[in-house]
Amino acid sequence: MKLIKPNQLLGYTIAFFISGFFQKKTQDNTPFYSFFNLLLFTFSSITISLFLFLIIYSEKQEHNFFNFLVLLSILTTYFIVRHLLDYFLSNILGLSLATKYFLVTKSGYLNSLSLWLFPFIIIYQYAFNNSLFLIIIFFILFIFRLFLILINNKKIVILKLFYFILYFCTLEIAPLLIAYKIITTT
Template identity: 45%
Template sequence: MEILERNFVSTDWITLVFLASLVMIALMKLYKPQLLLGYTIAFFSQGFIESRSDKNPSIFSIFHVLIFLFSLLIFSLSIHLLLVNNFTYFKFSFLYTFSFVSAFILIKYTLVKLIVLTLNIEDDTRYFLFSKTGYLYAISLWLFPVLILYQYWYSNSKILIIYMLLLLGFRMFLIAKNNKKLIFNHFFYFILYFCTLELAPLLIIYKTTTI
């Protein structure tokens, strides 16, 4: 009898990622339940983002480290699952995707910070930058339960992509709406910023994954 080789791909690591994310949510709820709720409903509460911007909290606080790591895990897992399920030639591990997303976000944050400090516009752009980050945290919280459903119940990549695009589109709308004065007063610099730090990296990622 000929022995047939059986290919088996374990998805236990996905369960561990979900478990780690759930633990982070539990810790955030225990540590700062009002902050967690605020970021969860940030799309519908402009006052929350404004209050966080006025307080200008440290990015190294326990809560912000937790929600930052949570967001990294969720966005990395979303990108990884979509790449694995839609591009048969994508053979990289989740650790590679997580490292790439982490490096991308940290480099982008460093560039933005350098630009803001160099041009001495920290006060003028504080709310704008807080709204960008706050709405990303909100997206990760909204994406978490949908990813669980996607992985264990209904794995439809098109629905997940549409859901993510709707969230990102709504985020862009709110950022533009709530920062319209800043954007219109410095429209040229906003377009330059958007093309350099928002649009160009996405095009590079797209080209990289389609080569």
């Protein structure tokens, strides 16, 4: 990714700390299906799948590549369906102009989260054996992501509060609760 678009990769990496990167990205009207974005989507899917794999299958004897591929395919399918749902719902409800920036920041902060999570996965793999380390880091990054999404989109959130709450509960919180239920019951 660094060879293809180093400035854009740097922008995603420091997007948590600077404002304006996603505004510029929205104004440039960068297509989601560009090669760099697809590569970044693949990296994010693999990183988040690896995180979930290390948390769910914390026992070493359960670590096999098939389990990882199943988890990767489920997560990738979820991300694709969520992206398509976001796109279609915003067009059906006539919110396409108002929510474009929101959708760009939401997916952009997810990419930033995965770029920041990857080094912590490496540190966990070689330095820590406690999965609580990874869970704490992930939730800190995830809460930071939600906070930045709310702060950067407060105008949209206030104007379309009902739609935002409906979206947030169904596509952001519900999958986390389902994943938590699956993890704790197995």
